[in-house]
Amino acid sequence: MPGMAPVGMLGNRFDPQRPQVAAGPGHPGAAGASSAFSSRQDLVDALELTARGDQAAFKRVYAATSVKLFGIILRILRRRDLAEDVLQEVYIRVWQRAGDFDPAINSPVAWLVAIARGRALDETRRKTTRSLDDCPGLPQVSNDENPLADHERDEDHHRLLACLDRLGPDKREVVVLAYHYGMTREEIARRTNRPVATVNAWLRGSLAQIKDGLGQ
Amino acid sequence: MNEDDDIDGLAAEYVLGSLDADERKAVAARRRTDVMLNRAIEAWETRLGPLGDDMPGIEPPPYVFRSIADRLAALQGQSIQPTRALFSRRRAVAVGACALAACLALAVVWLRDLPGMPTTLVAQLQRSVAGTVLEDGPNVWTPFRFEVSFDLRASTIVVTPVAAAASSTRHYQLWLIPRDRGGPPISLGVIALPKTTTSPWLATYPPDDILNTTLVVSLESEGGSPIGMPSGPLVFVGKLSQAAPSTGSRF
Numbered sequence: 419m420p421g422m423a424p425v426g427m428l429g430n431r432f433d434p435q436r437p438q439v440a441a442g443p444g445h446p447g448a449a450g451a452s453s454a455f456s457s458r459q460d461l462v463d464a465l466e467l468t469a470r471g472d473q474a475a476f477k478r479v480y481a482a483t484s485v486k487l488f489g490i491i492l493r494i495l496r497r498r499d500l501a502e503d504v505l506q507e508v509y510i511r512v513w514q515r516a517g518d519f520d521p522a523i524n525s526p527v528a529w530l531v532a533i534a535r536g537r538a539l540d541e542t543r544r545k546t547t548r549s550l551d552d553c554p555g556l557p558q559v560s561n562d563e564n565p566l567a568d569h570e571r572d573e574d575h576h577r578l579l580a581c582l583d584r585l586g587p588d589k590r591e592v593v594v595l596a597y598h599y600g601m602t603r604e605e606i607a608r609r610t611n612r613p614v615a616t617v618n619a620w621l622r623g624s625l626a627q628i629k630d631g632l633g634q
Numbered sequence: 635m636n637e638d639d640d641i642d643g644l645a646a647e648y649v650l651g652s653l654d655a656d657e658r659k660a661v662a663a664r665r666r667t668d669v670m671l672n673r674a675i676e677a678w679e680t681r682l683g684p685l686g687d688d689m690p691g692i693e694p695p696p697y698v699f700r701s702i703a704d705r706l707a708a709l710q711g712q713s714i715q716p717t718r719a720l721f722s723r724r725r726a727v728a729v730g731a732c733a734l735a736a737c738l739a740l741a742v743v744w745l746r747d748l749p750g751m752p753t754t755l756v757a758q759l760q761r762s763v764a765g766t767v768l769e770d771g772p773n774v775w776t777p778f779r780f781e782v783s784f785d786l787r788a789s790t791i792v793v794t795p796v797a798a799a800a801s802s803t804r805h806y807q808l809w810l811i812p813r814d815r816g817g818p819p820i821s822l823g824v825i826a827l828p829k830t831t832t833s834p835w836l837a838t839y840p841p842d843d844i845l846n847t848t849l850v851v852s853l854e855s856e857g858g859s860p861i862g863m864p865s866g867p868l869v870f871v872g873k874l875s876q877a878a879p880s881t882g883s884r885f
Contacts, residue, residue, distance in 0.1 A: 480699055485691035492692050494651070502698050503867065509702050510709070523676075528683025535651065535686070540662070540865060543655040544855040575684035582685075596652040597685050603652050625646040632681055 461526040462519075469516035476513055483527065484509070487534040494538040494600035504541050508534045525574075539600050574632075581631035589624045592617055645674035649682055659860050705867060708762045755784040757849055759872035780825070780870055782808065782849055791822055793831045806870075807858045811848040824858040825851065845876050 461482060467475030487508060492501040511533055519529050582590045588610075595601045595609060603621065607614040647653050648661045665672040759780040781794045793808055806827065809819040823833040850871050852864035859865040 477699075480702070484699070485693050486686070487691075488694040488698075489690055489692040490686055493689065502694060505694055505698055506702050506705065506867065507865070509699075510705055513706055524680050525683065527687070528680060531683055531686040532649075532679035535649075537865075539651045539658065540861055543653075543658050544860055575687055578681070578684045593650065594685075596647075596650045597682060598689055600651040602654045604654065606652065621647060621650070621652055622643050625643065625650065628681065629642070629646070 458526065462521045465512075465516050465519050465526055465529075468513060469519070476509075476516075479512065479530075480509055483530050486527070487530060490531060490534050490598075491538040493598055494535065495542050500541060501538070504537050505534075508537050511537075535600075542600050577632055578628070581628045584631065585624050585627060589620045592620050593624050593628075596621065641668075641671050642674050645671060646678050648675055649678035655860075662861060705762075708871065709868070753785070753787045755786065755845065755874040755876060757782050757872040757874045759849055759851055759870040762869055762871045780806075780808075780851060780872075782872070782874070784844070784874065791833045793822075793825050793833070795825065795828055795830075805854050805856050805858070806851050807854045807864070809850050809852060809864055810844065810874075811850060818863050819850070821858070822849075824854070844874055847874050848872070849874060 461479065464475040464478045464482075468479055484505065488501060488505050491504050491508070492498065495501045495504065508530075512530065515533075519526065524532075582593065585593065592606055592610065595606050601609065603614050603617045606612075606621075607617045610617070644653075644657075644661055648658065648665075653661065661671070661675075665675055759782060761779065779796050781796060783792045783794075784790075785792070791808075806825040808822040808825055810822055811819050823831065825831050848871060850864065850868045852859065852868050853866035854864075855866075
């Protein structure tokens with residue numbers, strides 16, 4: 419595939435005895451998104467190849483997106499051990515379900531993010547209680563702070579940000595706490611010192627406003 | 635608020651992440667049969683997807699990808715169906731090459747065979763490669779296996795942990811991977827360590843349909859997977875085998 423960096427030779431199947439991750443400077447994610455993909459289309463192509471069982475393409479998908487997805491998962495779960503387990507589950511699902519991705523419907527990153535957030539939210543809801551203080555020492559943020567941002571920050575992104583801005587800071591905070599940290603209405607209410615009913619009304623109203631604003 | 639609004643609101647909050655555990659579980663179950671709700675969820679995933687672009691990433695440790703590769707290698711020896719025919723062709727080639735015995739150390743026990751349909755199917759579930767990788771912490775793991783017996787006449791499944799770690803805080807769930815169906819794994823129940831668990835086998839599959847199917851054990855939170863399929867790593871695997879004539883031999 420033009421424009422893709424070589425990532426080493428893999429056989430027809432995953433072989434745990436082969437040093438698949440030794441080809442890069444640390445692991446597939448260490449290469450960073452910018453060196454693995456130059457465009458959204460490259461990621462679309464890699465997912466399509468992954469659906470055909472191309473392990474090298476799968477490894478490129480991991481290299482380009484694992485930093486982003488791990489950040490998303492860890493922010494929601496707030497436990498590194500759980501986040502690592504969920505990250506594994508996410509990419510196994512990506513390998514198994516890459517054929518479900520339809521570039522006509524979704525962006526590749528949005529599709530991957532949806533899988534990662536869904537799994538992380540499922541996992542965090544299995545814990546009965548938690549607080550934002552129950553994660554001592556979140557890991558350091560990667561230097562590659564915003565993988566894929568340049569080519570994924572498209573018109574839809576800007577329109578969504580504009581919708582969030584129109585909500586005002588208080589309602590926007592409520593939406594962001596739910597999205598980025600997977601907080602329930604009750605958790606948001608405690609966090610923001612507001613009644614649950616207020617948070618509930620704000621969430622539903624804000625989401626309806628976002629939908630109207632995006633015209634979708 | 636009409637029903638469409640409610641569906642859209644539920645979908646929006648499901649994607650946003652603000653539903654509590656019970657609500658989320660209910661929506662996840664409902665979307666499997668409610669086409670409108672499922673479409674609404676997918677639409678909200680598209681709408682809110684760009685929100686994730688604003689947050690910094692965090693680099694996962696290198697061993698995560700190694701674990702993924704190990705688990706995929708183990709899974710490729712199983713009958714979990716891919717989503718496209720191309721997967722099947724790849725997998726068909728891979729099955730021969732993937733040293734299933736090396737990965738899974740399967741040992742099948744033949745107990746007995748009666749004329750006509752088999753009445754007892756048994757399997758030993760050995761620790762998979764993924765289990766080795768994931769359970770490498772001190773004082774977490776004592777090597778053990780599960781022995782599973784399907785008594786088709788009594789419609790019971792008996793799961794016996796062998797040499798289980800009494801101090802284990804893990805929770806295990808047994809699943810059957812339907813053969814040649816492409817369907818999702820079927821939960822056979824949560825395993826109560828360290829005791830023998832006897833569960834009803836209520837499925838109506840003919841014995842031939844479940845013969846040689848793969849059983850897996852996943853690591854789950856207390857109470858089992860909330861999503862109707864394994865949500866944790868598959869740490870034990872084995873195959874159901876028909877009871878043999880009364881030789882009692884093993885191989």
